Structure formats: C-alpha cells, structure tokens
Amino acid sequence: MKPGTGDxxxxxxxxxxxxxxxxxxxxxFPALGRAFLWVDRPGNPLRIVWALTxxxxxxxxxxxxxxxxxxxGMASLPxxxxxxxxxxxxxxxxxxxxxRTGIGRREDYYGDRAxxxxxYPDDQLGxxxxxx
Amino acid sequence: xxxxxxxxxxxxxxxxxxxxxxxxxxxxxxxxIAVPVIAAGQVLAVPAGGHLESELxxxxxxxxxxxxxxxxxxxxFCIAAFLGNLYAWHVRDPVQQTxxxxxxxxxxxxxFAGDLVTLFIYWEGTALASVxxxxxxxxxxxxxTGMRYLAIQIGSGVLLLAGVILLHRETQSIAFDRMTLGxxxxxxxxxxxxxxxxxPLLHNWLQDSYPAATVTGTVILSAFTTxxxxxxxxxxxxxxxxxIYIGTLMTIFPIFFAEIENDLRRVLAYSLNxxxxxxxxxxxxGTEMALNGTVSHAFAHILYKALLFMSVxxxxxxxxxxxxxxxxxxYRTMPLTALCCVIGAASISAFPxxxxxxxxSLILHEVEVAHMxxxxxxxxxxxxxxxxxxxxxxxxxxxxxxxxxxxxxEAPPHMxxxxxxxxxLCVFIGVHPGPLYELLPYPVHYDAYTVPHxxxxxxxxLFAMLAFCVLMRTGIHPPEVRAVNLDFDWTYRRFIPxxxxxxxxxxxxxxxxxxxxxxxRGRSFADHLYHSRGPENLLGRSWPTGSxxxxxxxVLVWVLIITFLSGL
Numbered sequence: 001m002k003p004g005t006g007d008x009x010x011x012x013x014x015x016x017x018x019x020x021x022x023x024x025x026x027x028x029f030p031a032l033g034r035a036f037l038w039v040d041r042p043g044n045p046l047r048i049v050w051a052l053t054x055x056x057x058x059x060x061x062x063x064x065x066x067x068x069x070x071x072x073g074m075a076s077l078p079x080x081x082x083x084x085x086x087x088x089x090x091x092x093x094x095x096x097x098x099x100r101t102g103i104g105r106r107e108d109y110y111g112d113r114a115x116x117x118x119x120y121p122d123d124q125l126g127x128x129x130x131x132x
Numbered sequence: 133x134x135x136x137x138x139x140x141x142x143x144x145x146x147x148x149x150x151x152x153x154x155x156x157x158x159x160x161x162x163x164x165i166a167v168p169v170i171a172a173g174q175v176l177a178v179p180a181g182g183h184l185e186s187e188l189x190x191x192x193x194x195x196x197x198x199x200x201x202x203x204x205x206x207x208x209f210c211i212a213a214f215l216g217n218l219y220a221w222h223v224r225d226p227v228q229q230t231x232x233x234x235x236x237x238x239x240x241x242x243x244f245a246g247d248l249v250t251l252f253i254y255w256e257g258t259a260l261a262s263v264x265x266x267x268x269x270x271x272x273x274x275x276x277t278g279m280r281y282l283a284i285q286i287g288s289g290v291l292l293l294a295g296v297i298l299l300h301r302e303t304q305s306i307a308f309d310r311m312t313l314g315x316x317x318x319x320x321x322x323x324x325x326x327x328x329x330x331x332p333l334l335h336n337w338l339q340d341s342y343p344a345a346t347v348t349g350t351v352i353l354s355a356f357t358t359x360x361x362x363x364x365x366x367x368x369x370x371x372x373x374x375x376i377y378i379g380t381l382m383t384i385f386p387i388f389f390a391e392i393e394n395d396l397r398r399v400l401a402y403s404l405n406x407x408x409x410x411x412x413x414x415x416x417x418g419t420e421m422a423l424n425g426t427v428s429h430a431f432a433h434i435l436y437k438a439l440l441f442m443s444v445x446x447x448x449x450x451x452x453x454x455x456x457x458x459x460x461x462x463y464r465t466m467p468l469t470a471l472c473c474v475i476g477a478a479s480i481s482a483f484p485x486x487x488x489x490x491x492x493s494l495i496l497h498e499v500e501v502a503h504m505x506x507x508x509x510x511x512x513x514x515x516x517x518x519x520x521x522x523x524x525x526x527x528x529x530x531x532x533x534x535x536x537x538x539x540x541x542e543a544p545p546h547m548x549x550x551x552x553x554x555x556x557l558c559v560f561i562g563v564h565p566g567p568l569y570e571l572l573p574y575p576v577h578y579d580a581y582t583v584p585h586x587x588x589x590x591x592x593x594l595f596a597m598l599a600f601c602v603l604m605r606t607g608i609h610p611p612e613v614r615a616v617n618l619d620f621d622w623t624y625r626r627f628i629p630x631x632x633x634x635x636x637x638x639x640x641x642x643x644x645x646x647x648x649x650x651x652x653r654g655r656s657f658a659d660h661l662y663h664s665r666g667p668e669n670l671l672g673r674s675w676p677t678g679s680x681x682x683x684x685x686x687v688l689v690w691v692l693i694i695t696f697l698s699g700l
Binding site: 025026029030032033035036037039040049052053055056059060062063066067068073074075079080081082083084085086087088089090092093094095096097099100103104105106107109110112113114115116117118119120121122124125126127128129130131 | 222269270271272273274276277343344346347387388389391392395448449450451452453461463464465466467468470471500503505508509512513516517519520532535539540541542544583584587588589590591592593594595596597598599600601602603605608609610613614615616617618619625626
C-alpha cells in the first residue's frame with residue numbers, strides 16, 4: 001500500500017485552494033467529488049433546507065388528503081409522524097446535549113487501558129493523499 | 133460427498149488451519165473469499181433436517197440441524213464473511229486472517245447446533261477467535277480492551293455451560309429447543325444469551341471493544357457475535373414477554389450516547405445496540421410475523437451495519453482517525469466511500485427503497501397489531517434516534533459538515549468493491565424484498581409499500597431532518613468534541629477497581645497495625661525472656677569455677693544438715 005501522510009501538504013494546499021502544481025484544487029477532485037461540491041456552494045445549504053421544508057409540506061398535504069385515516073391509534077392521526085419526527089428528534093438532541101454535561105470526560109480518562117488517547121498504528125494503515 | 137455429510141463450520145475451521153501454511157498474499161486472500169462462497173452453496177443445498185450426529189462423553193451431539201431459521205442465519209453469515217474478507221483483501225496479517233475464518237466458522241457452527249453442548253463449544257469458539265481481531269491492533273489499549281472483552285465473552289460461555297448442566301439434570305436433555313424462563317437453568321442460559329446480545333447493563337463490551345479492533349476486524353466483528361445471540365434467543369426464547377421490554381430499552385438508551393460520542397466507530401457500536409433492540413422486541417412478541425421481522429431485520433442489519441463500518445473504516449484507513457471532531461468534508465476526494473456511507477445510512481434509517489424499510493416495519497407492524505402503544509411509541513422514538521446518529525451524524529460529520537482540510541485518497545479498489553456489493557444488496561433488498569422474504573422461517577403476508585406506510589415513514593424521517601437543520605443553524609446541536617463519555621463500563625473500569633483499591637489499602641493498613649502490634653508484643657516477650665533467661669540473668673551469668681565449687685560445698689553442707697536433722 002502506498003504510504004502517505006494523510007495531511008501535510010494536501011491540507012495546506014486545500015486551505016489555499018490550490019494543488020501542489022498551482023492548479024485549482026477542485027479541478028483535481030474525482031468527478032463525483034466535484035459534483036458533490038454543489039452542496040457547499042454559497043447559498044446552496046440554505047436552498048437545501050428550503051427544499052427539505054417544501055418536501056415536508058408536500059408530505060403533510062399528502063398525508064392529510066391522500067392517506068386514508070381509519071379511526072384507531074395514534075398512527076392514524078393526520079400528521080402524527082410529522083410531529084413525532086420533529087419533536088422526538090429535537091428531544092433526543094437536547095437530552096443528549098444535557099447528558100454530555102454529566103458524563104463527558106477528558107479523552108485520557110481511562111488512561112492507557114483504553115484506545116481513546118492512542119493513535120492508530122501507522123503500519124496498519126494505508127494513509128495516502130488524493131492525487132499522490 | 134453430499135452437502136449434508138460435512139458440517140459447514142468445518143469448512144471454515146479447516147481453512148483456518150490450512151491458511152498459515154499457504155504462501156502470503158494472493159493464495160491466502162483467495163482462500164479467505166473462496167471459503168464463504170463454497171459454504172454459502174452448501175448452506176443453500178443441504179436438505180432440511182438433523183444431520184451429522186456425534187457422541188461425546190455420553191451425549192449425542194447434533195452438528196447440523198438445518199431448518200429455515202438456521203439456514204437464513206448461516207447464509208447471511210457466509211455473505212458477511214465473504215464481504216468482510218473481500219474488504220480485508222489487503223491484510224497480510226495471518227493472525228487476523230485465521231481469526232476471521234475461525235470466528236465465522238464458529239458462528240455458523242453455533243447456528244447449526246442442534247444441542248446446547250455443541251452450541252456451547254462454538255459459543256466459546258466465537259469468543260476465542262474474535263478477540264484476536266482486537267489484539268491484532270497491537271497497542272496497549274487494544275490489549276487491555278481485548279482482555280475485558282474476553283473475560284465477558286468467556287463469562288457468558290461459563291453461564292451457558294452452567295445452565296446447560298442444570299437443564300440436563302432437570303430434563304435429561306441437551307436439545308436446543310424452545311425454553312420457558314422459570315428455573316435457574318433457563319435463567320442462566322437466558323443471561324448468557326443476553327450478554328452476547330448486549331442487553332442493557334450487559335452491553336458495554338460492545339462499545340468498548342468494536343472501536344478497538346483493527347480497521348477490518350471491526351467489520352467482521354459487527355456481523356457475528358450479536359446476531360448469533362439474536363438467533364439463540366429466537367430459537368430458545370420466542371414469545372418471552374420480558375424481551376419486549378428489554379428490547380425497547382435497548383432501542384432507546386444507546387441513541388443518547390451515540391449522539392454525543394466522538395469516535396464514529398463507537399457511534400456505530402451504539403447504533404448496533406439500538407438495532408438489536410428491534411430484533412429482541414420481535415422475539416419477545418414471538419408471533420410468526422414478528423419472528424420474520426427479527427430474522428429479516430438481522431439479515432438486513434448485518435449488511436448495512438457492515439457497510440457503515442466499512443465506510444468509516446476506509447476513512448480510518450486513509451486518514452488515521454475515525455473521530456468526528458477531526459473529520460469533515462471528505463466527500464471531495466472520497467466520493468464513492470461517501471456514497472456508500474449514505475446508502476448504509478439510508479438503509480439503517482429505514483428510508484423507502486432501502487433495506488431497513490422492508491424489515492423493521494414487520495416488527496413495528498406486529499407491535500401495532502398487538503396494541504402495545506407504549507412499546508410502539510418507544511420504537512418510533514428509537515427510529516427517530518437511529519436517523520440522528522447513524523442516518524445523519526456518521527455521514528454528515530465524516531464526509532460533509534465543515535471542511536477539515538484533509539484530502540485523503542479514495543478507498544482502495546477492493547474496499548470499494550466490498551462496499552459497492554454491500555450497498556447493492558442494501559438497495560436490492562429495499563426495492564425487491566421478495567427473495568429475502570422467501571428465506572424467512574414463516575410465510576410473509578405483508579406489503580411494506582403501502583401509501584400510508586411510505587408517507588408516514590417519509591414524514592418521520594424528513595421532519596426529523598428538518599429538526600436537524602433547525603438545531604444546527606441555531607447552534608443547539610452539540611458540537612463534536614474530543615472526549616469520552618461514561619457508560620456502565622465505568623463501574624468495572626473505574627468504580628469497582630477504586631473500591632477494591634480502597635479495600636485493599638484499608639486491609640493493608642489493618643495488616644500493618646496488626647503486624648506492628650504482634651511485633652511489639654513479640655519484642656517485649658523476647659526482652660522479658662532475655663532479661664530472665666539471658667546471659668545477664670542470675671542463672672545465665674558466667675560463674676568462676678571457684679564460686680561454683682563454693683556453691684556446691686554450700687549445697688552439700690545444706691544436705692548434710694537436713695540429713696542429720698531428719699535422723700534425730
């Protein structure tokens with residue numbers, strides 16, 4: 001396996017936006033990687049959020065008008081899963097954040113009997129930078 | 133030789149013994165991927181029924197009990213072994229290669245075991261073989277983690293053996309069939325299964341050990357041990373009500389830990405625990421459809437979980453870290469790995485057209501049909517949680533989010549091939565669940581693709597994603613930071629050792645006091661003896677010869693006087 005640093009020159013070049021030969025860094029990404037760059041273009045993250053909001057709205061409309069709601073449990077209530085998804089997800093994140101304040105510890109808490117502060121042995125890796 | 137005359141497990145075990153004798157490189161790697169293919173062919177060809185009985189210490193062992201339940205688990209174990217070994221094509225470490233074969237073989241042997249003694253032998257085999265996938269990392273942390281893992285896994289086997297012995301005394305049978313909780317024997321067997329299945333409070337070996345294994349070892353570990361436990365519970369304790377509550381707890385508690393965990397391989401280990409919960413609930417309900425749900429979900433889960441571990445493993449392989457705080461923006465140069473990770477994330481989150489959607493819903497449907505509203509709500513809550521840590525967190529913080537500036541090369545071709553095949557299976561099962569349903573133990577009368585189900589599931593997931601966007605943009609979502617989080621393993625890694633240290637310190641102090649007292653008493657006794665019987669004493673003193681003669685004369689005179697007086 002070709003050894004590499006996994007950081008170093010490539011990380012510096014990435015921050016400068018150029019490759020080692022001075023070319024635009026993004027031109028050297030794989031085609032699929034260049035296509036994915038769309039998500040980071042200015043304004044696009046917000047567009048994604050708006051698209052998601054519209055999709056959610058359409059789903060809610062479909063739920064109310066297309067789905068047959070039989071009398072019965074909570075699952076049959078229009079919009080139940082929409083509300084559950086939003087509220088439950090938010091609850092999980094907020095609860096987890098609170099939990100961290102109670103159980104979070106430094107990485108070396110368990111000393112050398114844990115892997116948390118170890119680096120993975122380089123000889124078992126195939127570190128390599130893109131294009132090298 | 134017929135397919136039913138050779139135990140499938142022996143293919144792996146024999147290959148594991150042969151492998152070190154082969155030249156390094158291609159021959160060994162080829163053997164590693166050929167054996168699961170041959171084994172899968174045998175699993176599909178072998179007729180149903182009991183085969184290959186053997187006598188041991190007066191017990192009749194059944195090495196191949198083939199029915200729909202054992203066949204489907206053995207098949208997915210073969211597929212997992214093939215994909216895991218393909219992913220590990222570059223590995224030249226004979227320890228890992230041999231361990232991978234012996235581990236898979238033991239798991240398959242356990243699945244085909246028709247009796248509890250055979251199950252026990254293979255049960256311990258999985259423990260012994262798998263620990264080498266952790267130790268193969270060859271660091272002090274991995275060594276200690278492996279020791280903890282081994283102690284717990286072997287402990288599970290010891291409980292199983294104790295239960296089997298007691299059960300044999302009660303029933304005169306070692307058959308591995310349906311059991312009813314009640315006696316000490318069945319409870320011991322149940323707890324032994326529960327340890328391997330990572331029941332709440334018995335779960336931490338999973339989150340402790342899987343991130344400590346090698347890059348490829350974790351992928352292989354993720355497939356076998358816990359799903360063997362799921363199989364064992366499905367075989368031994370279907371319809372056991374307590375499993376419904378245990379399973380629900382298992383689905384819920386790991387999601388909070390996963391959400392704040394920084395090491396993405398440990399996030400996936402918590403996520404694995406959460407997915408096991410769904411399977412355990414299905415076993416607890418115990419209806420044919422619920423058991424179908426458990427088995428199909430285990431099948432799909434092995435694939436998408438392996439895919440997620442593979443993609444994070446590829447990141448670790450290229451960058452040297454799997455910590456979310458150190459990653460981000462890797463989609464630029466690892467787009468295919470990112471795509472596979474997203475497919476794994478979509479599958480575990482149960483998006484329509486992905487595998488989790490057509491398997492998990494069987495379990496949820498049965499819970500709903502049984503009118504277990506609280507349990508059902510718990511599982512819906514857990515489904516939202518799955519999206520939070522495995523559906524969003526893993527792909528987002530590894531491949532998207534902020535740009536870490538890292539520009540690692542794409543995963544090696546063999547890793548991409550393994551991930552691509554696994555991703556294909558995840559999508560294939562999601563789009564076309566019929567072939568998987570055909571493999572299940574009971575006929576499936578269920579259509580996952582109804583309008584209410586698809587709309588409801590999409591609502592749950594998309595609104596949860598909307599919540600994620602809101603929480604990220606408002607800064608409420610917790611950032612990824614370098615830290616560890618205490619879990620129940622704190623009790624045996626810090627609390628109990630600290631208590632033991634204090635007890636031992638106190639005992640040592642008491643011992644010092646007692647020793648000091650004894651020493652002082654001994655010294656004072658010795659002094660007393662010295663002064664009364666020692667050389668300074670009257671009797672011990674050195675007397676001159678003349679003095680002694682005078683003393684003897686005095687004594688003789690005294691005797692003479694007494695003799696004279698007594699004669700009067």
